[in-house]
Amino acid sequence: MSLSEQIENPFLPEPARIVRQYDLIKDHRFFQIRFIDMNRAMSFDYVPGQFAMLSIPGVGEAPFSISSTPSRPGILEMGIRRTGNLTRALFKKKDNDIVYLRGPYGNGFKIEPMVERDIIIVAGGLGVIPLRSILYFVLDNRDQFDELYFLYGARNPNEFLFKNEFFQIKAREDIDCLYSVDKDTTGDWTENTGVVTSLFQKLPKIDPQTTTAVVCGPPIMYKFVIKELLKLKIPKNMIQMTLERRMKCGVGKCGHCALDHIYTCIDGPIFTYWDTLHFRELI
Amino acid sequence: MRILKMKPDFLKEFLMGLEGFGALYGPKRQSGILKYAPIESYDELVLDGENTLLPLKRLFHPMRFDMFRFDSRGFEADYSIFEKRVIIGVHPCEIHGILKLDEVFLVHPPDPYYAGLRKNSAIIGFSCLPAENALCRSTGTDIVAEGFDLFFVDLTDFYLVWVGSSFGYDMILEKEDFFDENVTHEDIQIYIEWREKRNRMFKKSFNFRDMPDIIELSYKSEIWDYFGKKCLSCGQCTMVCPTCNCYNVTDVLDLATETSGRRERMWDSCMFADYSLVAGGHNFRHARADRLKLWYTHKLKAFAHKYGSPACVGCGRCVETCPVDINVLTVSEALTSCEVPEE
Numbered sequence A: 001m002s003l004s005e006q007i008e009n010p011f012l013p014e015p016a017r018i019v020r021q022y023d024l025i026k027d028h029r030f031f032q033i034r035f036i037d038m039n040r041a042m043s044f045d046y047v048p049g050q051f052a053m054l055s056i057p058g059v060g061e062a063p064f065s066i067s068s069t070p071s072r073p074g075i076l077e078m079g080i081r082r083t084g085n086l087t088r089a090l091f092k093k094k095d096n097d098i099v100y101l102r103g104p105y106g107n108g109f110k111i112e113p114m115v116e117r118d119i120i121i122v123a124g125g126l127g128v129i130p131l132r133s134i135l136y137f138v139l140d141n142r143d144q145f146d147e148l149y150f151l152y153g154a155r156n157p158n159e160f161l162f163k164n165e166f167f168q169i170k171a172r173e174d175i176d177c178l179y180s181v182d183k184d185t186t187g188d189w190t191e192n193t194g195v196v197t198s199l200f201q202k203l204p205k206i207d208p209q210t211t212t213a214v215v216c217g218p219p220i221m222y223k224f225v226i227k228e229l230l231k232l233k234i235p236k237n238m239i240q241m242t243l244e245r246r247m248k249c250g251v252g253k254c255g256h257c258a259l260d261h262i263y264t265c266i267d268g269p270i271f272t273y274w275d276t277l278h279f280r281e282l283i
Numbered sequence B: 001m002r003i004l005k006m007k008p009d010f011l012k013e014f015l016m017g018l019e020g021f022g023a024l025y026g027p028k029r030q031s032g033i034l035k036y037a038p039i040e041s042y043d044e045l046v047l048d049g050e051n052t053l054l055p056l057k058r059l060f061h062p063m064r065f066d067m068f069r070f071d072s073r074g075f076e077a078d079y080s081i082f083e084k085r086v087i088i089g090v091h092p093c094e095i096h097g098i099l100k101l102d103e104v105f106l107v108h109p110p111d112p113y114y115a116g117l118r119k120n121s122a123i124i125g126f127s128c129l130p131a132e133n134a135l136c137r138s139t140g141t142d143i144v145a146e147g148f149d150l151f152f153v154d155l156t157d158f159y160l161v162w163v164g165s166s167f168g169y170d171m172i173l174e175k176e177d178f179f180d181e182n183v184t185h186e187d188i189q190i191y192i193e194w195r196e197k198r199n200r201m202f203k204k205s206f207n208f209r210d211m212p213d214i215i216e217l218s219y220k221s222e223i224w225d226y227f228g229k230k231c232l233s234c235g236q237c238t239m240v241c242p243t244c245n246c247y248n249v250t251d252v253l254d255l256a257t258e259t260s261g262r263r264e265r266m267w268d269s270c271m272f273a274d275y276s277l278v279a280g281g282h283n284f285r286h287a288r289a290d291r292l293k294l295w296y297t298h299k300l301k302a303f304a305h306k307y308g309s310p311a312c313v314g315c316g317r318c319v320e321t322c323p324v325d326i327n328v329l330t331v332s333e334a335l336t337s338c339e340v341p342e343e
Ligand SMILES: Cc1cc2nc3c(=O)[nH]c(=O)nc-3n(C[C@H](O)[C@H](O)[C@H](O)COP(=O)(O)OP(=O)(O)OC[C@H]3O[C@@H](n4cnc5c(N)ncnc54)[C@H](O)[C@@H]3O)c2cc1C
Pocket: A051, A060, A062, A063, A064, A065, A066, A078, A079, A080, A081, A082, A083, A084, A085, A086, A087, A088, A129, A130, A243, A244, A245, A246, A247, A269, B276, B279
């Protein structure tokens, strides 16, 4: 046996095929990816809120949230914004092209504190990409959870991600979807207009003792959303949020994601609001 | 643990005889700089108390190496850095430094490169007398109880040799005649005197024990801004510190191809401006103060994931290296007295 076969290498990126891809909005693309190795494709078990490292040889590697749900195994979905070298190269890939993945990494959402409770999912902008995983996970295991509220705000209708899917879900009886745009630039927006926090007025009466909240969005959004959730008296440790930091290794070795005395790639990227009060600098 | 005695006359033959266990490495002077490097002859070895410029970590967490080769068929791990080595002349603080790095690189999932280099290397520790800036007495890393295969304490007329592993014992067996099992009361007395003499030689110290609380309390202190303003973001402190583990990864294409190349890993520093802990919005000086705070949180308060103990092993290199006198002494002094150093 050669050395490479004997040694387990957590940094080894494994080949995966782009099964399908399409633009969500300008510079944001949706990817469905499947490991070439069928066993790997089926054994890649993850929790909503985890991420994977995606490599393009010669260009580099970067972390991306897994947007699909483990309740639908086999194919991994990601929503990716074009910002730099790696994402630019990724956007040049076509269906059937090969990329490389390793993971899953990070702690993921704690599901247990959500079971048999009401759930409020609050997403702002790109933050909906990781939250889509927990959204579908809850929908696929619907009987394990009580009320489900999904609040999503985008800047304008042209920046509203997963529009078709999310409007389809809206028709379901077992979820309360509240959508908003900061500004209606198109004139045919049928939902709420205003910042995402304005959706809180539309919520029915919430019992804070039986409610868990899950939040992801741009840094500035957290402050305002948390304020609303605290107004509803949801306990601080029942507010889970995902926080991004620069990451290189994903497994607690490279130091890039260090904050205070934690590594966000293993201790995060999901933290409760309570955690963030203890680990300063988180938000 | 077994402790044996050896006469200094045997040292050369014993050490050079270890070649059978792996390539010999040790502190040696090259172009005026003391560094861990392959040893060809005994005379090259520098076994006094002097620190190498770069710590032992460079033999386990190399400054730059290839992690993978890649081509159109994918990635293949490159383990060509592995080599059987016997590293001679390692001081206690260096061994403590490696034990700290173990806590990062060997916890699940272990880093296969670090683990491979570790597994293939024997460590022959050597006692030292404190250098000018040695702080290891303050940090409690002036002696070691583990992390070596053999450890030599130089008591002038003889060496006391601690046997720290079965591999170390195999080395002893090679030259059994050199060693004496009979450690007498008198020898113990000599050792105690040496310890006392050594303890008295430390010129500098700092309040390491109380630093975790003080750092916690000083989170908002303007002292960080003072140091942040001075810091040049040169990253030298991170290069010389035995317990800095940060690295970066980049892909390098082979010349004249678009498909094959290597994925390299190289030291990085959280002190570099582009390390990008704080994205956008913050001004540079503030960011530098935050980076320093993070660094000293690691060194003096707690280290990485779950590990309660601070990472500073008191080698004194930051004291010698920082061009603007930012180091564990000046920082802990400023935080303790709540006063910035005099210009
Ligand atoms: C846990 C985690 C999950 C992520 N999930 C997603 C996702 O689902 N979809 C997605 O599009 N992106 C996601 N990201 C961000 C993504 O990793 C970066 O955008 C990616 O590294 C960009 O690579 P690049 O080479 O194209 O850009 P680069 O050339 O590396 O950078 C381009 C620009 O983006 C900035 N940038 C790079 N990384 C980050 C970061 N982590 N945070 C803020 N700014 C950054 C740089 O400063 C630079 O201005 C996630 C990041 C983390 C840590």
